[in-house]
Amino acid sequence: MAPTHxxxxxxxVLSLLLLRLLAERESYGYDIVQRLRALGLSDISEGSVYPALARLEREGRVQTRLVASRSGPARKYYRPTAAGTRALAEGTTSWLSLVAVVHPVLVRRPPDPPTSPEDT
Amino acid sequence: MAPTHxxxxxxxVLSLLLLRLLAERESYGYDIVQRLRALGLSDISEGSVYPALARLEREGRVQTRLVASRSGPARKYYRPTAAGTRALAEGTTSWLSLVAVVHPVLVRRPPDPPTSPEDT
DNA sequence: CACCACTACTTGACATCGCCAGGTACCTGG
DNA sequence: CCAGGTACCTGGCGATGTCAAGTAGTGGTG
Incomplete structure (x- = not known):
């Protein structure tokens, strides 16, 4: 069954992930997309990542620098600022809080599914 | 500290929560809002819940019935349909998948300024 | 009786943000 | 020169949570 993403x-959550990935290692958009996909977000699209990165920059959460590449156009490397690191911490807290609320609710035993138990 | 919601x-996630709460016990909008708040989503607003409930109904995931009340206007009770139960199961899977991807990334050790390459 | 608070539900305008589709540009190899 | 991979950006769209305001029924208070 497909994850029905x-x-x-x-x-x-995406911007959080971006901040986190950038905090672990400075990188550029195209690379981020690949890392995200490698993490399991195979359906992620560039059209989501680039705008998110741009937003992060506009908000002062990351700073960038251009680096020429040997295999294509210049890469724009992103790195979190102090504000970005702070936002990451706060966002992570929010995420954790949400999960702490949602998870226990969703993961209780199934409440008598009135349908066939053999759905595949 | 504020949850920075x-x-x-x-x-x-909201519609998932609604479906789940409804699966556990048939109830009406106003009651759902209270249950959500009791669960910790204190900032949830009616303007989020009612439209979400209406959407669920429009999509055939819940069915409703009106019940007169002694303490105010009639209550519209919602209850998941078979399709709703199915959607709940699928949505829960999606949520779990997402958490499985996001959580480990966010919960690694706090990133110091990426300057020590000698980290294992 | 008028007014108000609480219960309940609905709706419209608004903002955010991921996605799709399309576009620009650089570089290597045939 | 062309094809294809690398790399980045933008416009328009759609889904959905929030705010704010509106409609209504019920009961308590002055």
Whole structure:
């Protein structure tokens, strides 16, 4: 079964992921997309990442520098600022809080599914 | 400290929560709002819940019935349909998948300024 | 009786943000 | 020169949470 990936579920979490990945290692958009996919977010699209990165920069959470590449156009490397690191910490707290609320609710025993138990 | 509740993080999860709460016990909008708040989502607003409930109904995931009340206007009780139960199961899987990807990334040790390459 | 608070539900305008599609540009190899 | 991979950006769209305001029924208070 496909994960039936709901775009909505990613809302807000993406920028957190971006900040985190950038905090672990400075990198550029194209690379971030690949790292995200390698992490399991195979459906992630560039059209989500680049705008998110741009937003982060506009908000002063990351800073950039251009670095020429041997295999294509110049890469724009992103790195979190102090504000970005702070935002990451706060966002992580929010995420954890949400998970702490949602998870226990969703993971209780199934409440008598009135349908066939053999759905595949 | 304030939970710094990011509205975006709730996207998509709310309908899942509603479906789950409804699966556990048939109830009406106003009651759902209270249950959500009791669960810790204190910032949830009616303006989020009612439209979400209406959407769920429009999508055939819940069915409703009106019940007169002695303490105010009639209550609209919601209850998941078979499709709703199915959607709940699928949505829960999606949520779990997302958490499985996001959580480990966010919960690694706090990133110091990326300057020590001697980290294992 | 008028007014207000609480219960309940609905709706419209608004903002955010991921996605799709399309576009620009650089570089290497045939 | 062309094809294809690398790399980045933008416009328009759609989904959905929030705010604010509106409609209504019920009961308590002055």
């Amino acid at each position: 709901d775009p909505q579920l990613l809302k807000g | 990011d509205p975006q993080l709730l996207k998509g």
